[in-house]
Amino acid sequence: MPNRRPTAQDVAKHAGASRSAVSMVMNGNADGNVSPDMQERIRRAAAELEYTPHPIASGLRRQRSRMIGIVTDEAASSPFAGRMLAGASQAAAGHGYLTVIADAGGPAADTTHFIDELRRRRVDGLILATQSLRTIVVPDGLRLQPSVLANCRDAAGTMGAIIPDEVRGGREATEHLISLGHRRIVWIGGGVDVDARPARIRGFQAALAAAGLPPGEVVEAGWDIDDGFRAAEALFAPENGPRPDAVFCASDRVATGALLAARTAGLDVPGDISIMGYDDQRHLADATVPGLTTMALPHEGMGRVAAERIIAALDSNAEIGAETTLLECPLVVRGSTGPAARA
Amino acid sequence: MPNRRPTAQDVAKHAGASRSAVSMVMNGNADGNVSPDMQERIRRAAAELEYTPHPIASGLRRQRSRMIGIVTDEAASSPFAGRMLAGASQAAAGHGYLTVIADAGGPAADTTHFIDELRRRRVDGLILATQSLRTIVVPDGLRLQPSVLANCRDAAGTMGAIIPDEVRGGREATEHLISLGHRRIVWIGGGVDVDARPARIRGFQAALAAAGLPPGEVVEAGWDIDDGFRAAEALFAPENGPRPDAVFCASDRVATGALLAARTAGLDVPGDISIMGYDDQRHLADATVPGLTTMALPHEGMGRVAAERIIAALDSNAEIGAETTLLECPLVVRGSTGPAARA
DNA sequence: CTGAAAGCGCTAACAA
């Protein structure tokens, strides 16, 4: 099983060159230093022996591990974690970096230990990713090396972050509804404890105002299916006045509840009413009847951009910057929105 | 920012000892070799300087990276991936191992490249994890070092695997329903292309038989909400004969559809009918009205046990074995199941 | 019981 791998020494012997020549060829630094035909012989020898440089040895020498660490708060409880990790790992792999993960299994404040552990392991850069959008006090360890925040922002405002553009998401979702001919659009749900809510509502109202429509009604409710169900049920009751053309839900779960309420009230979606979700929660938004039109949270993109931003800084030896990058939430059109009935 | 870290040399000087003494103390090999008071002085010096051994250097020397790699097929599209990765990373961290990930972003067959890349990076062990339960042809690279499969099994049967015990899950779910007094229980859903379905149905029928009940009816349908809705709608239509006491759904999505159909048909859940899900899909099973009673897929456990099994082999220098470990799917009781009405 | 010496495999500065 062990199958000893060849070393640069072996390749050098095989090609009749020196170890350092091999090293230079493998690292692309050979051009002014090793004759072209020697380079070719080395390359051939390397290929023949299936030589590939030992990353641990080169890491030791260069004082670079080519690993980037991701520490997450309770990835286990989020259906979105996989997307972020996949995005980061794919981006990193594309630049020859390895992605190492540490899940704190608890709130972001408990990540300190894991950050230290990853630093001890000599990761070149660090991503701190939270499962829901929030503002956090950044653990000290993060500041000691290139790091960015994903899906959260620094209370001190001095650390770079990648977060969804929720205002724009709220706006574009609303524009989609308006373009379909809807005029009376009601917002449902989203507990007040989460940062995303006010931003989305701001976008919602901005789009309405831009279209010359009056401010939209905002119905308080939580984030879950039954919150959406109850709120929509009340909204659809005839005694509560005219029905809205469309509802814009704080989450796909709320939207699923609204869908259910519409069905219970005998309303056709989207014939009688359009329902818009938010999150693009896999195995939910794509699994309702009809499928939910929704704004996708860019988890994969956050992972990718976070990794790319760190790697760019690492590879150019530059500072990473404190800017906050806002990522677009793409509109995913499924069946739950359609043209206004009276349009 | 770089803040040079102390080396074993620094500690040795500080404590008036030799580098090797420091090494032995840090690795617990000091007892017959370094005098107790010298050990104490070294330990104190290490603490004072906040010395921690350089894992890359020791890895190079020991030819061990203390990293275990996880390669996943399309983690990005699964809401369960995070649990598995969190389980593995927590278990690994507990033993001083680092978890590195590589997401193939495609089917399991495309993981070869990522396996090779992780091997090149000198991971000590490898986990190949699939997002849905299946039998796969194991890529060659996996056999060249300690590896286990998570959520999939080896077509050749020679590689260790950790998978959910779906037969037992099907049985225990059914037993839960039977214990509630239900007698006529119908299975709904689960396309035929997925391995999990026949196993769950086998458990379902076994529990029925063990209770002296006739074989349960099995309704064909897919895995999604609308599949569950349609199947349940037909099942609940009065013209299709007496209603079942309970339905056992192939997935939480199907169960969500069934819940919706029950509501549409004016049935109370669980008063008139109990609905059982499968998967414990986060942000769905816990977000319906009422919450779904379901069998949890042990993703976190699979990650944890896979990591532990590899690490145990690594740390004892033993073979890893070809056994398949079956993990229990825990019953999660929420509101969608209750006592039979006529009981 | 202790410390010096020899690398692990690689890279980069330097000398030829």
Add this chain to the structure above:
DNA sequence: TTGTTAGCGCTTTCAG
């Protein structure tokens, strides 16, 4: 243009 040398920080053997 080439090859030699001196480490990166650690572990482990072996002579004191």
